[in-house]
Amino acid sequence: MEIALDNLSKHFGKVKAVDEVSIKVPDGEFVALLGPSGCGKTTLLLMLAGIYKPTTGTIRFGEKVVNDLLPKDRKIGMVFQSYALYPHMSVYENIVFPLRLQRLPANVVRDRAHKMAELVQVQGLLDRKPGQLSGGQQQRVALSRALIKEPDLLLLDEPLSNLDAKLRIAMRAEIKRLQKDLGITTIFVTHDQLEAMTMADRIALLNNGKLVAYSQPHDLYDRPKTLFAAEFIGSPPMNFLRIRIEEKDGGVALAGEGIQMPLAGEIAQKVKSLGGGREVILGIRPEDITVATDSGDAKAEVYIIEPLGRDMLVDLHVQATPVRVLAPPTFNAPIGASVALTMDRTKIHLFDPQTEQALLN
Amino acid sequence: MPNRLRSAIPYVLLILLTTPILVGYLWLFISSMSARTYGLRPEGLTLENWRFLVEPIRSRPSIWQVLLSTLAFAIPLGLLDVTISSMAGYALSRLRFPGRRMFLSFTIVLHAFPSATLLIAIFFVLRAIKLYDSILGVVLVSVSLGLPLGIWLMKGFYDNVSWDIEMAALIDGCSRLRTWWSVVLPIIRPGLAALLIFSFLGGWGAYIIPYTFLVTATIQPISVFLQSLTGDYTFVNYGVVTAVGLFQLLPVLLFYLFTQRYLLNLYSGGMKGGA
Structure with missing residues (x-):
């Protein structure tokens, strides 16, 4: 019925x-x-x-x-x-x-x-x-x-x-x-x-x-x-980072404390249309971030590692902001190690800090 | 063994405290079986004091007539008290209506109200409605005086029944009345049993109300009968008094023995009430 x-x-x-x-x-x-x-x-x-x-x-x-x-x-x-x-x-x-x-x-x-x-x-x-x-x-x-x-x-x-x-x-x-x-x-x-x-x-x-x-x-x-x-929705929950939309040399990037994330292609156009200099909240799920030792979008420090069996739940700090990442079980970096985070461009979410509405979809 | 000693302390205390009561019971028993007593020492064992079982004492009604009157008073009292309390308690526990809070406070106040102060007023009321000197009259008076406690206790029991169960019954297809009757009442059955017993025993031992409002000897309950044995202008035969007292006491003791499980509910489950 x-x-x-x-x-x-x-x-x-x-x-x-x-x-x-x-x-x-x-x-x-x-x-x-x-x-x-x-x-x-x-x-x-x-x-x-x-x-x-x-x-x-x-x-x-x-x-x-x-x-x-x-x-x-x-x-x-x-x-x-x-x-x-x-x-x-x-x-x-x-x-x-x-x-x-x-x-x-x-x-x-x-x-x-x-x-x-x-x-x-x-x-x-x-x-x-x-x-x-x-x-x-x-x-x-x-x-x-x-x-x-x-x-x-x-x-x-x-x-x-x-x-x-x-x-x-x-x-x-x-x-x-x-x-x-x-x-x-x-x-x-x-x-x-x-x-x-x-x-x-x-x-x-x-x-x-x-x-x-x-x-x-x-x-x-x-x-x-x-x-x-x-x-x-989602467990572990989505990560949120305060960032600013930056336009530089015709390109567009998301920048925040310890974050410099250049964008390209379709997503760059979408973000650009939101207006340069705008403060937004970046949301990204733990499984959409990869951890590497060399270079990436953000510098982070390993805070603690929680093995889940199938994955490793890595708690990191990007400056003062906690970020959680689901890493493969082979991940091993000591506590306190400096790592770099790369975010999947197709999986990012942006929210207006005032209205809390999603900006990208 | 200091541990064993310590665990013995409560027993010693309890024994000390109950000894006077036990001695009282013992004297009652001995005295009813003897012509006279010196302290607890009987003299002249006899069953003469128990003659009242087969033959009325002087001009008084037979003990069996008295027993019948007592039951005619205590049984309706218990049933009415439980019936009304269980309904009123449900309403106060579950329904919202204007004056509910005030009613609840009144219930408490009335429970604490010394009923003896009402005797004269009740006398006029009973005479006006032509129920003075009738068992129905004293039943009604006793039920009213018992209701505040009964309602409060029942409300406490209802408060402990989860709303979920009541909602489940409504969804399963019950009306509100049917929910109360087929689902909620059976759940608080221990409370109903306890109140019934409590109220019945109250009627069995009631004295002031029946003594005041019943003047015809044949409809007076046993407590009034017992009093009449000591209130005579003639010599008081304490052997007979104790025998009648024991006769009144024995059913109560037996009752307690078999129903104390239910009565304990009154004190454990029932008092979680609140407005």
């Missing part, structure tokens, strides 16, 4: 928890609401669930405006961060609870429960109480309870954040697969950009209740439209 939010706002007193958000979620897509804590993503989810009533704006499920529809009439399933299983009911009773409320015939309930239990692999746990399950098992039960009534919309509120790291990666793939198999329109809330990147078809990035970006993960990663998006 297609979901459309139109200028949706939720105010709590003077606080604008959600501020004029408009999003369209195509049928069957998996959308992540991403943002730091307190950005309004959970409030938005609870409005979709019908727990909160929007202050202004509309929520449409398909063609229908559902603003005033009670949660029970919305045909949605939801998984909570705490799982919110009913502690006094067995796993089986938890799973069939939504069907019991629909007064479906006993054999239908039983069949669907067993099919569901098989799908999320909790067949052996049906007689247990939630308190006797591990976090991962509780999550599977919560998921099957949300899915058993075959909802039009599945809502997931930080579903993975209570799991340990290994299980989280496994469940990430499993939930994504399940969503694709069932084709249920799904909206999930997370503060973990990696989770959003790996699982979602589209990411809605929120900050202070406002929608900052809404696009596909690779688009958000490759062409962030604001400084906030560039900062928030």
Whole structure:
């Protein structure tokens, strides 16, 4: 089912928890609401669930405006961060609870429960109480309870954040697969950009209740439209350097403290059009910088090296500005060594320091 | 062994503190079984004091009639108290409505209010609504006086139930009422049980209210009956008094033995309340 939010706002007193958000979620897509804590993503989810009533704006499920529809009439399933299983009911009773409320015939309930239990692999746990399950098992039960009534919309509120790291990666793939198999329109809330990147078809990035970006993960990663998006997406995060656009002898270069980065070709034209002498913020991801011993765009000093196995995460200082670089595992320079950094010209981002908007795309 | 000595200290203290109480119980038991006592030393072991079980004491109603009246008072008291407290507690914990804060503060104030000062006023009210000298009347009065504590305790239990569970139930297809009944109430069942027991035992031992508002001997509960044995102008037979006292006490002790697990909930889980 297609979901459309139109200028949706939720105010709590003077606080604008959600501020004029408009999003369209195509049928069957998996959308992540991403943002730091307190950005309004959970409030938005609870409005979709019908727990909160929007202050202004509309929520449409398909063609229908559902603003005033009670949660029970919305045909949605939801998984909570705490799982919110009913502690006094067995796993089986938890799973069939939504069907019991629909007064479906006993054999239908039983069949669907067993099919569901098989799908999320909790067949052996049906007689247990939630308190006797591990976090991962509780999550599977919560998921099957949300899915058993075959909802039009599945809502997931930080579903993975209570799991340990290994299980989280496994469940990430499993939930994504399940969503694709069932084709249920799904909206999930997370503060973990990696989770959003790996699982979602589209990411809605929120900050202070406002929608900052809404696009596909690779688009958000490759062409962030604001400084906030560039900062928030990616791990280790993007590096930012204060620089000035310099025009010299017809050529153009980015210059800053310890940085002298001549440009050529298409990118040079683009930068030139921004105006010489202008102060901007240069953004570049750790994987788009190479470290060499001879010469490059910037001189840097090795601060510390963190081996990640597949790569080396090298923390450097360009004058006083910290810069992180992903180097090949063969990289070995002692702490304090002077090195030179070369930046991939096709991967640089420029931002206006005042408006924080991207200048190049 | 200084370590063993140290761990023994709490026991020694507890034993010292409970000895007077235990001696009291012991005397009660001995006295009810003997014609007379010299301190804890009985003289003339007899079951004569327990005759009240089979035959009424002088002109008084039979003990079984008294027991029935006591139950007719304590059981409705417990049930009503739990029913109303569980509903009011939910509203105060979960719903927003004008006057909520004031209601909460009032609950605390009323709980601390000495109920004895209200006796005369209550008398006039009961007489006006024609419930003076009726069990229903004392039940209503006792429930009202018990509600502040009950509501506050229930609110504390509800406060500990996560919102997520309630939201999950709403999304799964419950109405608000159904959510309360099928999901939230079962979760706070230990609290309900504790309040029920607490309130029932309060009714079982209640004295001032029934003594003041019940004058017909056949509907008076056991505590008033017990008092009547000592309040006579005739010679007080302490053997009988202790026997009746023990008769009143035994069910309570047994009750505590089997339900203290629930009662402890009142003190551990229930007091996390707050406005």
